[in-house]
Amino acid sequence: QKEVEQNSGPLSVPEGAIASLNCTYSDRGSQSFFWYRQYSGKSPELIMFIYSNGDKEDGRFTAQLNKASQYVSLLIRDSQPSDSATYLCAVIGSNDYKLSFGAGTTVTVRA
């Protein structure tokens, strides 16, 4: 079982819609969770981090964490063509403190 799993997509949404990305992780003791965005040919950039159960909002982005279900999600509201990218979920291991990435979900926003 991979440490961090994401649906690879591609996820295609119309402009203005909500894009919903999901991520599950295997390390029950993990405490820190991150979402990175990677445009084609570019390096990943951090867009959200969340440590506590519940929701965390930052502009059009909302991260949701459910530690009991070992599930973290990212919602992108009012999706724009500029949101078209691969979104990487990353989790810190509870024992080794390594940052493990999921394979990424590719999002395409249709104008």
Add this chain to the structure above:
Amino acid sequence: KAGVTQTPRYLIKTRGQQVTLSCSPISGHRSVSWYQQTPGQGLQFLFEYFSETQRNKGNFPGRFSGRQFSNSRSEMNVSTLELGDSALYLCASSGTLGAGTSPLHFGNGTRLTVT
């Protein structure tokens, strides 16, 4: 503030050769991590250096090694290159040890092609 700088941007090597990649972190950052990114495996952690010491290591063979200098610059070396080593190698810096305590800032990567 300058970002993370990786050199070279592109490398083409043949099997059996060795290669050295360089990374200069953001000024003031003491932690440097290295990742390998391939289409099939995604981003995989290689190692993390902090204050010239390797603090964490991923599941890669001993052909992959690294070091960090007193100015926090880091180098990664891959010996006896294999075709499967073809990948984008990303370096990331952060202000503190451990990626969970402060955000990682990635460089633009070095694209290594092994023929």
